[in-house]
Amino acid sequence: MFLKDFRKTWRILYKECFEYSLLKNNSFSIKEREEIKMISIIAGPKGSGKTKRLISMANEDVQNLSGNVIFVDDDKRHIYDLKHDLRFISMDEYPLKNVDEFFGFLCGIVSNDYDINKIYIDGLFKVMETNHEQLPQFISKLRNFAESSGIEFIMTISCTKDELREELKEFVV
Numbered sequence: 230m231f232l233k234d235f236r237k238t239w240r241i242l243y244k245e246c247f248e249y250s251l252l253k254n255n256s257f258s259i260k261e262r263e264e265i266k267m268i269s270i271i272a273g274p275k276g277s278g279k280t281k282r283l284i285s286m287a288n289e290d291v292q293n294l295s296g297n298v299i300f301v302d303d304d305k306r307h308i309y310d311l312k313h314d315l316r317f318i319s320m321d322e323y324p325l326k327n328v329d330e331f332f333g334f335l336c337g338i339v340s341n342d343y344d345i346n347k348i349y350i351d352g353l354f355k356v357m358e359t360n361h362e363q364l365p366q367f368i369s370k371l372r373n374f375a376e377s378s379g380i381e382f383i384m385t386i387s388c389t390k391d392e393l394r395e396e397l398k399e400f401v402v
Contacts, residue, residue, distance in 0.1 A: 267375035268368060269383045270400040272390050279385040280351055284310050286383065287349045291315045296346035299338060303355035320356045328367045331357035335371070339378055350384035361388070365396050 271279045284300075284307060291298045291312045300311055301318045308317055318338070325331050339345055350356060359367065364386075375382050383402075386393070390401050 266400065266402070267381055268372050268400050269381070269402045270368075270393075270397065271383070271385045272388055272393060272401050273385075274389060275387050279387070280307065283349055283351055283383065283385055287315055287347075288312045290347055294346045296344045297342055299345060299348040300351070301348065301356060302351045307351070326358050328357055328359050328363050332367065332370055332374075336374065339374075339380060345380050347381045347383060350382065353384045353386050361392070361394060365394055368397060368400065 271282060273279050287298055287300050288311060291314045297316055298314075299316045299318060300307075301320060302308075303319075304321050305317075305319045308319070311317055323334065325334055335348065338348070353359070353364075371382055374380075390398060393401065
């Protein structure tokens, strides 16, 4: 228990000052931290390449990071596009319907694995039944959780940047 808490605390404190990565060859890549976004949103209309971008980011992180990378999708369409070291979760296997249930599901994933570095979520509106009105509250809860756990969340949303509410535009990459 002590080791898990120490590792988690060390990772959070260290991220305050430096961006670091423990690479697969057990070497560190360290540079001064610019500003690591714990929550990133890739927004765009359908067919604009959001999923391809998310898949390539996830595959790159699986190769470079020593911690675990999770990819959450609404179905199994992209399972063969992802590296086998990545943990793939298809939401069509779980009967989650609302924002609170999905947030609890993410907390459960993290509580089961202390070595998670990033969680990718493809199609946030498809993964959980929500709308633009509930999204700021969900992102706020997720941001607090991300900062306390030291895990980055990257997600796609099918809408233009102009359609997002003002408080969410800071998360768009």
